[in-house]
Amino acid sequence: MEHGTKAESYRIKMVEPLRSTTRKERSQYIETAGYNPFLLSSQDVYVDLLTDSGTGAMSDGQWSALMQGDEAYAGSRSFARFEQTVQEIMGFDYVLPTHQGRGAENILFTIYLEQGKTVPNNTHFDTTKAHVLHKGGRALDLPNPDVLRTQEVSPFKGNMDLTRLRQVLEESPPGAIPLIMMTLTNNSVGGQPVSMANLRATRQLADEFGLPLVIDACRFAENAYFIKHREAGYEDRSIRHIVREMMSYAHACTMSGKKDALVNIGGFLATSDRSLYEKAQTWAVLFEGFPTYGGLAGRDLEAMAQGLQEVVKEEYLADRVGQVAYLARVLRQAGAPIVEPPGGHAVYIDAGRWLGHLRPDEFPGWSLSVALYVEGGVRSVEIGTVLAGRHPHTQHHDHPALELLRLAVPRRVYTHRHLEAVGHTVAKVGEQLAHLPGMRFTYEPPVLRHFTARFAPLGPWPG
Ligand SMILES: *Cc1c(COP(=O)(O)O)cnc(C)c1O
Numbered sequence: 001m002e003h004g005t006k007a008e009s010y011r012i013k014m015v016e017p018l019r020s021t022t023r024k025e026r027s028q029y030i031e032t033a034g035y036n037p038f039l040l041s042s043q044d045v046y047v048d049l050l051t052d053s054g055t056g057a058m059s060d061g062q063w064s065a066l067m068q069g070d071e072a073y074a075g076s077r078s079f080a081r082f083e084q085t086v087q088e089i090m091g092f093d094y095v096l097p098t099h100q101g102r103g104a105e106n107i108l109f110t111i112y113l114e115q116g117k118t119v120p121n122n123t124h125f126d127t128t129k130a131h132v133l134h135k136g137g138r139a140l141d142l143p144n145p146d147v148l149r150t151q152e153v154s155p156f157k158g159n160m161d162l163t164r165l166r167q168v169l170e171e172s173p174p175g176a177i178p179l180i181m182m183t184l185t186n187n188s189v190g191g192q193p194v195s196m197a198n199l200r201a202t203r204q205l206a207d208e209f210g211l212p213l214v215i216d217a218c219r220f221a222e223n224a225y226f227i228k229h230r231e232a233g234y235e236d237r238s239i240r241h242i243v244r245e246m247m248s249y250a251h252a253c254t255m256s257g258k259k260d261a262l263v264n265i266g267g268f269l270a271t272s273d274r275s276l277y278e279k280a281q282t283w284a285v286l287f288e289g290f291p292t293y294g295g296l297a298g299r300d301l302e303a304m305a306q307g308l309q310e311v312v313k314e315e316y317l318a319d320r321v322g323q324v325a326y327l328a329r330v331l332r333q334a335g336a337p338i339v340e341p342p343g344g345h346a347v348y349i350d351a352g353r354w355l356g357h358l359r360p361d362e363f364p365g366w367s368l369s370v371a372l373y374v375e376g377g378v379r380s381v382e383i384g385t386v387l388a389g390r391h392p393h394t395q396h397h398d399h400p401a402l403e404l405l406r407l408a409v410p411r412r413v414y415t416h417r418h419l420e421a422v423g424h425t426v427a428k429v430g431e432q433l434a435h436l437p438g439m440r441f442t443y444e445p446p447v448l449r450h451f452t453a454r455f456a457p458l459g460p461w462p463g
Contacts, residue, residue: 191343362438
């Protein structure tokens with residue numbers, strides 16, 4: 001099941017035409033965009049694998065739920081339905097909707113964080129880290145060390161490094177750590193799952209040191225699917241049962257609806273702790289809106305409630321995780337070295353290894369992303385030196401351990417034939433590999449440089 005032996009469990013009722021472009025046109029578009037795929041117009045992209053965030057297709061059930069949105073300012077019935085759904089699926093008593101995941105993070109860290117405090121996490125997602133830093137805190141990543149062995153297949157590479165977590169907790173003065181976070185799946189290390197055993201042990205450590213454990217739940221359903229298929233003792237458990245157990249270890253969760261609530265915008269903060277909820281409610285009013293709408297329309301809450309019901313369906317998850325595994329297979333066949341095993345939402349090409357003729361400061365992942373666009377109109381994103389930015393003191397590039405290229409799969413959007421087209425593109429790029437030039441900045445913004453930077457190739461582009 002995990003490898004998608006069955007065809008899709010849905011059929012297509014509405015289509016969005018794609019525009020086809022020539023290689024010559026794409027060379028022109030990317031040059032105009034300063035060789036930055038973020039600056040392309042989406043109509044000039046054929047298969048858009050930039051992100052899985054908010055890019056999914058809603059179901060007919062979600063579209064019809066949308067029509068039932070109750071747009072009352074306070075106490076809307078759409079909120080009641082949304083709240084009941086979160087209570088039923090995740091088991092938390094109190095739910096605050098937010099405009100997206102980072103809205104929930106903002107509320108959480110406003111409550112818990114002060115200057116100089118440290119937050120341990122299996123690995124912070126970018127926005128989570130940015131919020132911790134914004135409050136003057138320190139974001140401490142404690143990933144499973146086997147993450148760096150990219151060719152080694154291990155089932156739960158998203159796990160927290162429990163030895164280091166214990167060490168950090170023991171060495172920190174009282175009050176220095178306000179909470180522990182766990183990101184499911186672990187997005188920044190490739191969408192790798194966390195095992196139930198690791199989650200349970202993290203909760204035990206949190207209890208031992210009297211700290212709350214907060215789950216970043218963005219891809220909770222994908223994580224539950226991996227537990228069911230990879231962790232002994234869970235084969236016969238339903239996804240809903242596994243989700244309830246996962247969430248039972250958390251004092252609260254932050255959630256981006258743009259991932260596993262199958263919507264294009266939305267998020268929430270949930271907890272069973274009454275006093276945390278009351279504090280959160282106060283901030284929610286200030287940052288997001290009245291607690292029963294949180295920056296969203298009633299119809300958005302309807303769509304999110306329906307999406308949460310759909311995302312925990314086994315057939316949906318078999319399609320979803322199976323499609324990502326299929327993309328991994330296509331890329332391996334095309335000759336690209338990928339990070340093994342593929343995660344729940346994306347496949348990563350080890351660009352540093354594949355474009356071995358380029359140094360990290362020649363941005364191999366970036367060069368590969370430009371090549372995939374020029375060759376086949378495929379948009380992907382570098383997760384390497386450009387994304388990492390510069391060290392705040394030395395001002396040198398803050399080279400990460402790996403130079404990766406991420407191909408994220410939007411939910412229920414592309415067919416296997418689109419993914420085969422991606423495979424052909426990657427194979428073609430593979431033939432020109434040794435001739436692909438590195439890149440240099442022509443404009444480098446000081447923060448979050450990857451979004452708006454402009455580049456030039458260090459040599460002529462092949463073909
Ligand atoms: C997307 C994401 C967030 C932030 O959610 P937004 O809806 O983009 O604000 C937080 N954590 C993880 C792991 C994510 O993938």
